[in-house]
Amino acid sequence: MNVQWASGLLLLIALYATLGLCFGLPFVWRGVGRIDPQAEQGSWGFRWMILPGVVALWPLLAWRWWHRRPPPTAWTAHQRGDKGGTAE
Amino acid sequence: MSHAYRAVGWNRQKRLYDLATGLGVVLFLGFFVGGGLWRYPDATVETLLIRGLGTAAILLLHVILSIGPLCRLDQRFLPLLYNRRHLGVTFFLLALAHGAFSIVQFHALGDTNPLVSVLTSNGRFDSVSGFPFQPLGLAALVIFFLMAATSHDFWLANLTAPVWKALHMMVYVAYGLVLLHVALGALQSETAPFYGWLLGLGAVWVFGLQIVAGWRESRLDRGRSEALDSEGFLEVCSVAEIPDARARIVCLAEERVAVFRYGDKISAVSNVCQHQNGPLGEGRVVDGCIVCPWHGFQYDPATGTSPPPFTEKIPTFRVRVSSGRVWVHPQANPAGTRVEPAIVAEATGEAGV
Numbered sequence: 001m002n003v004q005w006a007s008g009l010l011l012l013i014a015l016y017a018t019l020g021l022c023f024g025l026p027f028v029w030r031g032v033g034r035i036d037p038q039a040e041q042g043s044w045g046f047r048w049m050i051l052p053g054v055v056a057l058w059p060l061l062a063w064r065w066w067h068r069r070p071p072p073t074a075w076t077a078h079q080r081g082d083k084g085g086t087a088e
Numbered sequence: 089m090s091h092a093y094r095a096v097g098w099n100r101q102k103r104l105y106d107l108a109t110g111l112g113v114v115l116f117l118g119f120f121v122g123g124g125l126w127r128y129p130d131a132t133v134e135t136l137l138i139r140g141l142g143t144a145a146i147l148l149l150h151v152i153l154s155i156g157p158l159c160r161l162d163q164r165f166l167p168l169l170y171n172r173r174h175l176g177v178t179f180f181l182l183a184l185a186h187g188a189f190s191i192v193q194f195h196a197l198g199d200t201n202p203l204v205s206v207l208t209s210n211g212r213f214d215s216v217s218g219f220p221f222q223p224l225g226l227a228a229l230v231i232f233f234l235m236a237a238t239s240h241d242f243w244l245a246n247l248t249a250p251v252w253k254a255l256h257m258m259v260y261v262a263y264g265l266v267l268l269h270v271a272l273g274a275l276q277s278e279t280a281p282f283y284g285w286l287l288g289l290g291a292v293w294v295f296g297l298q299i300v301a302g303w304r305e306s307r308l309d310r311g312r313s314e315a316l317d318s319e320g321f322l323e324v325c326s327v328a329e330i331p332d333a334r335a336r337i338v339c340l341a342e343e344r345v346a347v348f349r350y351g352d353k354i355s356a357v358s359n360v361c362q363h364q365n366g367p368l369g370e371g372r373v374v375d376g377c378i379v380c381p382w383h384g385f386q387y388d389p390a391t392g393t394s395p396p397p398f399t400e401k402i403p404t405f406r407v408r409v410s411s412g413r414v415w416v417h418p419q420a421n422p423a424g425t426r427v428e429p430a431i432v433a434e435a436t437g438e439a440g441v
Contacts, residue, residue: 001223003200006207036246038093045095046240053237064246071245 020055023062027054031065093242105171109178116144134193141186142274146266146290148179153263153294157301159381163370166381173239180236187229190222221273228265231258241363249365267291308337321408321415327354327432328412335378337369340418345405347414348373348389353429355389356405356416363400391426 001009028047032054033040054061063069096102120140124131152175158165195205206226212218235256244252267287275284316322324338330349337344337359344359346369357378359369366382373379377386377395386394387402394400401424406417409430421427 001207001211001220003204003208006204007201009207010201010203032242036242038245039242041092042242043092043094046093046242049095049240050237050242052233053240053243056234056237061246072248 017055020058023058024051024054027058027061027065031061034068035061035064036071093240095240101167102171102174106174109175113144113148113178113182116147117141120144134189138186138189138193139274141182141189142270145179145182145186146270148175148182149263149266150290150294152176152179153259154297157297160301160305160367161297163381169382177236177239180232183229183232187225216272217276219272221269224265224272225269228262228269231262231265235259235262244364249362253365263294310339317415319417320419321406321417324414324416326412327409327414330354330414333373335369335371336414337367338416340405340416344369345416346378347407347416348378349432350376350389352432353389354407354409354414354432355427355429356407357387357389357392358403358405358420358423360402361385362402368402390429391424392421393424 028051032042032047032050039046117137117140120143121133121136124136124140125133128136152172155165155168155172155175159169191202191206195202195209198205200208206222207220210218210220210222213220235258238247238252238255247255270287271284275287278284322340324340324345324347325336327349330336330347333348333350335346335348337346339345344367345356346359346367347354347356348369350373357368359367361368361380361382363380363383363385366380366385368378368380368387371379371381373389376388378389379386385400386398387400388395390404392402392404403420403423404425404427405420406427407430408415409432414430
């Protein structure tokens with residue numbers, strides 16, 4: 001990788017992380033309780049703990065906060081089956 | 089579970105686990121650096137610390153990767169699994185310290201941005217000794233960061249367990265990158281083949297354990313009869329094959345079902361815990377609830393629901409006992425649906441739904 005490409009890549013990552021931090025601080029303060037009821041009364045230790053992940057995955061959480069989406073349901077093969085799929 | 093999130097749900101076992109981990113790391117680093125200074129008086133503390141942190145990290149990574157398959161092979165390893173996430177975060181911090189010290193030591197003294205220097209300093213893809221091994225380590229560190237940053241239960245709930253697990257399965261990609269990082273980096277300056285053999289042995293151990301555990305589970309999945317009755321129930325085992333307060337795991341409808349016997353009752357639920365997809369069938373029934381062997385999540389065997397105030401639900405299955413044999417309907421009920429347990433008649437082993 002040449003210096004120009006490396007500098008460009010690091011600049012993009014820095015920009016993404018800066019936007020993530022700008023989003024992340026109000027999100028862990030207010031937004032997280034809007035998308036997950038268990039986070040509404042969450043401790044400050046918990047809020048700081050999730051901040052690095054929020055900075056990394058901020059587009060997903062911004063979309064969820066904007067649309068006020070609750071936590072999704074995890075689907076197993078059995079749960080897909082009881083929604084009309086065939087069993088065996 | 090369903091309550092307000094905290095940073096860490098501390099209990100005695102977690103404190104002991106973390107204390108043992110911390111002590112182990114400090115002692116290892118002390119011996120590595122102290123022993124290194126004694127054996128190689130010309131070596132600098134910085135260099136020994138970089139090597140010690142890297143060695144501690146890769147050793148811990150092997151331990152972490154071994155815990156899952158070892159638990160599948162022998163339940164006595166389960167206490168190690170209980171707090172594996174803390175072990176993972178400890179490993180990440182060691183790897184991060186190794187990376188940070190290396191960048192300061194080898195890349196911060198020039199006039200180029202240190203991170204740019206990491207990405208551009210070695211560029212000979214056609215040479216083993218000149219291969220850019222540092223970007224391989226950096227790429228692995230990025231994956232480990234994502235895993236450590238998403239280790240809280242908040243992420244499990246908000247990414248869903250299957251997505252979270254898929255993200256965390258990237259540890260094997262990162263492990264491969266770490267092997268290359270070490271083989272093309274530190275090992276190139278070693279004259280003795282011992283460390284190369286050790287690295288190879290570690291890889292054979294990790295992948296060998298996974299293969300053995302997977303082979304054993306697939307054998308268990310296949311080892312049942314295919315007898316279906318007129319109502320679509322499938323014969324899975326005899327009542328006597330299920331120890332009291334334990335389960336027999338069978339594979340139905342693409343996923344495992346845990347058939348529990350508790351006293352004179354038999355119930356069948358999905359084997360997949362809502363928390364981290366832990367194997368419920370390897371847990372036991374305590375005080376009337378199935379307890380997941382991984383993190384202690386509880387479910388009523390008849391309804392598949394966690395006791396209040398918790399709200400987790402898993403699918404249940406219709407079950408019946410006839411002539412001492414257990415039959416399960418492979419069609420899952422919606423998560424949380426109550427199914428009356430089959431009752432085992434004591435004298436004859438006969439029972440109804």
